[in-house]
Amino acid sequence: MKRTLILLLTLTLAHTVTAAGYTKNVAIVVYDGVEILDFAGPAEVFAAAAGQGARGQERAFNVYLVSKTRKPIVSQGFIDVTPDYSIADSPKPDIIVLPGGGTDSVLDDPEWLAWVEASSKDADTVLTVCTGAFIAGKLGLLDGHDATTWYAAVPELTRQFPKARVQPGRRFVDNGKVITTAGVSAGIDGALHLVARTLGRYVADRTAEYMEYGWSPQSYTTAKYTQLNPRLDAHGRKLQQASISSREGDHEGALAVYRALVAADRADTEAWLHLGRTLHTLKRYDEAIAAHAEAAKGEAQRGPALYHLSRAYALTGKPDQAIDSAAKAIEAGFRTKHYYEHDEDLTTVRQDPRFQALLSRL
16 A cells, blocks of 8 residues: 655754755755655755754755655655655755666656756765666766765666776765765765765764664764865864763763863853763753853854753752743754753743743744
């Protein structure tokens, strides 16, 4: 029996077309016969990373589905998927995802292929999954480069595109402009790699953690990646290591790293935020309040910092400050109602009419 997959990306994404500025538009190409995980895997990665890598209220990615028309397409013969845009009205993408499956739908349609070609020229990155590599190959994007694809399609990709250096057994291959990945789940690895390249390992690892996905990341300590994005630097690696230490129970070790970072740069609001969260875990609430007050000075950290302030104030018997901080957190864009309704730290203020009024706004 045919089932309908309703992709409610709007529940997790700010569906605003903002190619300019911080937010990057991610166009996921879909067509009849597209492999489910080929497009859904990267879509999940970029959707999750949109929030993990947000800067204030600006999400890192705006993810949407593009097809030849806006009519529903059928994935793998049993799932109806309704695209967000057609090639006639799609926003200009910064990242294009070309999944595999029945790629002939694109390859044999000159108008469809022309859109992909024109969009690829202006995009920062093209990510292919499985046999989506054949679309990139037909456009000449693989010529002179290493590439990979689904293991059973390696011989045919090699035959059709002799100018490409097809690499069997590779999970993904990054050539800068084009990232090709092997079949199905490998698209998740390629997307996480691109998130790491764009926003840093910390954001990519938090995204993988949210997805409960075990991945084997590449090294991001080389000069090549630091030059591509300054966020991939020693600072990011220190935050990453401190986070690992904290998750392994070495909170004091994590605190030492965070304190060293804020001592070196009082304006490092990201380090202040993590310092406050670790202190909160250790139930050192007064110190956590001071740290989160510093973190709230940064636009990117303001929302979560104010939310954590609210929790700490509630636990230290300061309901007025707790409710005020919660209101400011909501104004700053931290609006996940579930947290406010179920966080045990907010139990003492949850029934306060003022807090209930805040919940009604979410």
